Amino acid sequence: MPPLRLAIEGCYPSFQSTDLVMRILGVLCSYEIVHRSQPHDLLIRGPFSDGSSKRRIVNRLLGTTNRFLGRNQPVRLHVSSENPFSENYQDFGQSGCDFGLGHEIRHGDVRYQRMPHWWNYVDFAAQGVPSPDHWVRLGEPLNQGQLLRPLQWNRNSQTRAAFVTSYLNSQRRFLMEQVNRVLPVDGFGRAFDASISDHTRSGFTKRQLLTGYQFSLCPENAIAPGYYTEKVPESFACGTIPIAYLDKYSSIDFDPRAFLNLYDYLNEGVASGLQRDLLSRRRMDELASTPLLKKEIGLDQLIAFIKNVLDCARAF
Template sequence: MESKGLAPVTLRFRRWAGPVGPEANFFRELFSRATGREIQIIENAAQNVDIQIESVYGEGEAPSFSSRAIRFLQSHMPNGIDFEDRRFSTNQQPTGNARFRVFFTGENERPPQGRWDAYLSFDVHSYEGRNTYLPLWWITSSDILIPTVSPYLGKSITINQMMSTRTMDFGSRPKFCAAFIGKAYPFRMQSISALSKIGKVDVFGAVARNTRQTRADEKFTISQDYKFVFAFENDYFPGYVTEKLPEAWATGAVPLYWGCDIKKSFNPKAFINAAEFPTLEDFVEYVSKVESSSQLWSEIASQPLLLQRPTMNEVVSNLSRILAPLRNGVSR
């Protein structure tokens, strides 16, 4: 509930991958719940704001000469460098014209050590209570906080849908596997090559220079012909889970996944995770077994993706604690 009679809390986005899109509404709602106040988004980079949320993109800021000099001097002292003094971090640092500085990443990046009040990331470590787990799929591919149309699928994916069983028709999907890929990471391409030995993998996206994949809803439409959708994460790290698995599942196909869902958010019976097999060859052999059995495929495809409903309670609670002065009406 928003506090009445208080000026809006000002929020600015910085170092974003591009123009801030629909995710702005997610963060507006998140910080409104955390502070109990209306949120006003500011674009002026020079203006002082209450909260600045930064990502990993754009130009980094080099440490100042004084901080580098002090680190040099400390490195020659008996106790070494004082890493608790975050002013002298060598990592990405926020600008100074925000009262609270929040780091967010939608990619597999670790929260940078430094003068940050809060982190929102894939990392499961608390970092002295400053970090809260916030996977990208909550923002882009669910209605956990607000109704959202997935920018990568062109359709909404609700928590209720992901918690429900379904009936999928094996016979209506004559093709083997579709892969929608923007970046050709080595293990991803090795896996597609291995899968191609048991069936034709049709690749769409930037890797294939395939211009059909110009609209998000093309991904959903194309996938209706396939038994499997390839959904490997960019990298393997505990907690690093993006929109790839929910979107693949939402097409009705069986997702072929590679990732580390350390939070146990997803039903392991609803997809095939290459990370659970001793070798890539074992993974491909099992996929071949599923592809040749309508019963086995249907058992996997009918499973709900989620076994329990995720909540934003911990995210909101941690931010409320960190942003307590704003909740109490103390702004700039």
């Protein structure tokens, strides 16, 4: 069987080498990456592939060219693990794609399979899916065993919170200020050190840094149902109590008893709510004894979904 002809557009720069979708594709089939202007069987479209006016013009021109040349429409797979409030972002429904993979919660939609962003950082080698060669920010992949057992808390480290981030918007600054009223916060990353060019060149890994702290301030990039990145599981795996900012749907992935959620304190006041929990023996015992995950992540459904997408692409 000839290799699958695969075109990719609108995805983040390291998508081909790190994304879980690409790693599973590499297990299921042989493929060659081709430009969108060439004939292809499968088109993977990121959330920004048709969001800007320039991209829409280019896409229309390519569509016209393909029709003129009599080419079949490829199967289109929307893949997104990006901030849904980013400029020009398109979700699965807006993308016009045949199938979708990503963080969205879409019950009953057989054309869509949920694959939360943070799965990209998990070691699935035991399930036959290889990991990337390098894990620049964390230092090594997330091990499910660490997330399925109670927190290995850095009890003897500083009673402070580390905050690793590349940018500070008004929301993050507010949360940091509120936490700092109760618990000292130390900032790291490009947002606090202008000499760091980007988050892959910080000069430290999270595992190295967080071992010196009891807590990690790790607010999400945005509040959106199902959108949960690596921040909470990485903090947990490094032995810190995550001080997160997630919506109420986060229990679909994580046990809410295993981390402190600033979102829960909005009505009473972030600082006062956090202080109450930090002073609660019951809550602190709960944090130290509750695994982050309620069950192991199985990839069977995800792999079966991608196999179906490949079958459809081959049929064309």
